[in-house]
Amino acid sequence: MAPRTIEETGPSRPLNVEQIVKKAQNFDYNPLIPLKYWLRTAGTLLKEAEIYEHEGNDQQTYLLLFRHAQLVIRNLSTHPDARQGKNRLALAQANKDVDHGLMKLEVLKPRINKRYERYEQLLHDRDTRRASASAREASRSREQKALSNQQVPSQRPISDPPADSDTETLAAGENRDLAVKLAHKEIRRRATARKATRQAGISEEVEHERRTAGVWGNWEEAFTKNDESIDQDTLSRQMQNVRLQVSGSTSAETRNGSSRPSFESQKSNYHYPAVPEHRDSGSWKPSPQVSSSLDDYSLRSTPTSLGAPELPPKDYDADRPRNQNALPLRPEKEALSASSTLFNLDQNPAPQQDLKPSTFTFKPSAYLESGTPLRTIFLPPDLRHRFLSIALPNTRANLETCGILCGTLVSNALFISKLVIPDQESTSDTCETINESQLFDYVDGEDLMVLGWIHTHPTQTCFMSSRDLHTHGGYQVMMPESIAIVCAPSKGDWGVFRLTDPPGMKTVLNCTQTGLFHPHAESNIYTDALRPGHVYEAKGLEFDVVDLRPH
Numbered sequence: 001m002a003p004r005t006i007e008e009t010g011p012s013r014p015l016n017v018e019q020i021v022k023k024a025q026n027f028d029y030n031p032l033i034p035l036k037y038w039l040r041t042a043g044t045l046l047k048e049a050e051i052y053e054h055e056g057n058d059q060q061t062y063l064l065l066f067r068h069a070q071l072v073i074r075n076l077s078t079h080p081d082a083r084q085g086k087n088r089l090a091l092a093q094a095n096k097d098v099d100h101g102l103m104k105l106e107v108l109k110p111r112i113n114k115r116y117e118r119y120e121q122l123l124h125d126r127d128t129r130r131a132s133a134s135a136r137e138a139s140r141s142r143e144q145k146a147l148s149n150q151q152v153p154s155q156r157p158i159s160d161p162p163a164d165s166d167t168e169t170l171a172a173g174e175n176r177d178l179a180v181k182l183a184h185k186e187i188r189r190r191a192t193a194r195k196a197t198r199q200a201g202i203s204e205e206v207e208h209e210r211r212t213a214g215v216w217g218n219w220e221e222a223f224t225k226n227d228e229s230i231d232q233d234t235l236s237r238q239m240q241n242v243r244l245q246v247s248g249s250t251s252a253e254t255r256n257g258s259s260r261p262s263f264e265s266q267k268s269n270y271h272y273p274a275v276p277e278h279r280d281s282g283s284w285k286p287s288p289q290v291s292s293s294l295d296d297y298s299l300r301s302t303p304t305s306l307g308a309p310e311l312p313p314k315d316y317d318a319d320r321p322r323n324q325n326a327l328p329l330r331p332e333k334e335a336l337s338a339s340s341t342l343f344n345l346d347q348n349p350a351p352q353q354d355l356k357p358s359t360f361t362f363k364p365s366a367y368l369e370s371g372t373p374l375r376t377i378f379l380p381p382d383l384r385h386r387f388l389s390i391a392l393p394n395t396r397a398n399l400e401t402c403g404i405l406c407g408t409l410v411s412n413a414l415f416i417s418k419l420v421i422p423d424q425e426s427t428s429d430t431c432e433t434i435n436e437s438q439l440f441d442y443v444d445g446e447d448l449m450v451l452g453w454i455h456t457h458p459t460q461t462c463f464m465s466s467r468d469l470h471t472h473g474g475y476q477v478m479m480p481e482s483i484a485i486v487c488a489p490s491k492g493d494w495g496v497f498r499l500t501d502p503p504g505m506k507t508v509l510n511c512t513q514t515g516l517f518h519p520h521a522e523s524n525i526y527t528d529a530l531r532p533g534h535v536y537e538a539k540g541l542e543f544d545v546v547d548l549r550p551h
Helices: 017-024 035-054 058-078 085-147 176-199 204-212 219-225 232-248 383-396 436-445 466-478 504-509
Strands: 168-170 360-362 377-379 402-410 413-421 424-426 430-433 449-456 483-488 493-499 526-528 535-537 544-547
Touching: 017 058, 017 085, 035 058, 035 085, 035 402, 035 449, 035 466, 058 085, 176 360, 176 377, 176 402, 176 413, 383 402, 383 413, 383 449, 383 483, 383 544, 402 436, 413 436, 413 449, 449 466, 466 483, 466 493, 466 504, 493 504
Parallel strands: 168 360, 377 413, 377 535, 413 544, 449 483
Antiparallel strands: 402 413, 402 449, 424 430, 483 493, 493 526
């Protein structure tokens, strides 16, 4: 039930503001989902918008900012948990972020409409040329037919006008090495900028205020470059109009959660979906004294969203990167692997002379069952081996271990660059994150996005248990691409999964059963996310390990 549908970026037909707004309002909202998940989702929307803004994707930036405003103003303000004391402060900050976002919307609006009008004019010119060419061709054909029976070769068809964009659309399979190089360069650039910000002594509060206000996105320059001069009074009126448009919108259908599926106990007839095995030859196996268990696994870690990028010092050079990963807590750096995955208009590898995120766009590599496109996730192939070595003491003791998969967005693709081990409590069948505020602080402070989670089944096979499904629902609410990696070291097996949508997401989110094992009405609740899904193992993709557990 993620509050967004990913737009296919690249050389697609530009939209005007009215069309973007209609798409932005089209998302599922379920008030039964705890407010803390929705607040993290709102933060993720802002983070993604800021990255797209920095990469020059006005259309996607507008869609995400408008959706953020819609979510906060129309939905979260009336959430059942909104009156709780701790949530009031968070909602107040979210509304403040909305005001900053509305200012950006007013700056983007004329640019988007101008691009749309330009494209429409190109279409008109193309159609005119086609009509003229067809008329000439018909005339020549008649003349040739009168002279001989020889067929006249047809003219080359006039193609669609190119989208008004300087980005090159890339396919994943043909550009894996480029994807890794692009991600490495951008991640390091953001880290350098964030380090400079911290060395300048800018407080987190000021940093958040500036970045949500758009200081890093050259918005002041955008104001001066607008064809129409916008004075402060006019801008205020326009922002108010946008807020009224968001709060008064009725086109988005919301889920009230009042209709819940009725479940009967059918343990004897219930089977989890069959998924392909991913066996590792020579994989480590736990000591034989670990007992086998058929109970379900549970992880309680709360998914987090990426905070907005950190603000550079005043004298910061606008040509240098804005966001960065600062030095992690107790990192153990590992160089790993990469592979990229998205559709390319031409199958040739893209030129590598200018590795700027705004130069390239990775197209979605797979789709939800509803048809919503999913952006590619690039996964370091050595990450699970590193995780298993960290989990080894727990595995030998028949205890589960979990980790959080964190990363960032670059050129419309998601790259896992951090394996965070949160403070946790484990049993043979469960693993629950504790001290979640520490995890959230780290993720937000490092400008990371939570892209999923990984956990072990010390003695069981590789599958998603009932509790696993409920846990992953919280992740996939925040981001449709979120993945769950399950490692079954005693079986030498592993898998990468996501909930189906539909029917998996709705089934899990509306389920009120809490037992370690319980059946669900649908059989196809989850599916494999590895290729031909949206996840690619990317040889060469580097990642850091950050262990937040007390030692």
